[in-house]
Amino acid sequence: MADDAADVAGPLAPFFPVDYAATYLEARSCNQSVDHDLIGVRILASPMAYPAYVSRRVPFPVGSVVVKEEFDDWDLTTRRCEKIKRWTAAIKGPPGTDPALGDWIFQVVSPERVVTAQGQDAKARSCRDCHAICGTAVTPRAVSPGQKPHPSPNDGYDHMCAD
Numbered sequence: 117m118a119d120d121a122a123d124v125a126g127p128l129a130p131f132f133p134v135d136y137a138a139t140y141l142e143a144r145s146c147n148q149s150v151d152h153d154l155i156g157v158r159i160l161a162s163p164m165a166y167p168a169y170v171s172r173r174v175p176f177p178v179g180s181v182v183v184k185e186e187f188d189d190w191d192l193t194t195r196r197c198e199k200i201k202r203w204t205a206a207i208k209g210p211p212g213t214d215p216a217l218g219d220w221i222f223q224v225v226s227p228e229r230v231v232t233a234q235g236q237d238a239k240a241r242s243c244r245d246c247h248a249i250c251g252t253a254v255t256p257r258a259v260s261p262g263q264k265p266h267p268s269p270n271d272g273y274d275h276m277c278a279d
């Protein structure tokens with residue numbers, strides 16, 4: 117099949133609304149991505165996702181959405197991120213959606229809000245390489261007595277990769 121959006125089954129909609137910036141909360145400010153091609157990025161979490169994303173101590177409710185804005189124009193000295201190049205997003209599905217990926221569905225969205233890759237389709241396969249392992253450290257870190265083991269920030273949290 118041609119390398120275009122046609123291999124995405126059915127008409128797909130972005131997981132986040134047009135005006136997401138009005139309600140979503142900034143979880144990571146404008147910064148350079150380590151793994152997403154060294155571009156300027158910013159991460160926002162839906163109101164439902166935010167507590168889990170920042171605390172890393174409570175589960176993400178089904179329907180949580182995390183959006184990464186990727187930019188064409190950025191300057192890290194002034195922390196300026198402008199001109200959306202594309203979005204990557206993830207939504208938490210019900211148990212059984214995709215157990216190897218924590219039941220998250222990943223998505224890539226163009227500046228025109230066209231979904232160009234999603235979930236199990238070929239163009240979203242690379243997303244799994246990293247996100248399947250983020251925050252899934254099987255060996256808990258040494259913790260003080262009485263403290264619950266939880267992934268260190270560097271490990272990410274529940275398949276979310278940001279440190």
Ligand code: HEC
Binds near residue numbers: 204205222223233
């Ligand atoms: C090479 C490893 C790698 C690949 C491949 C990758 N990511 Fe990521 N992703 C990361 C890292 C690391 C972060 C943390 C922020 C950063 O550095 O960009 C991240 C952050 C994200 C976030 C913000 C939430 C979070 O903390 O994880 C989303 C959403 C996301 N990626 C979606 C995707 C999608 C969709 C794809 C496939 C098109 C993808 N990623 C492919 C490593 C990767």
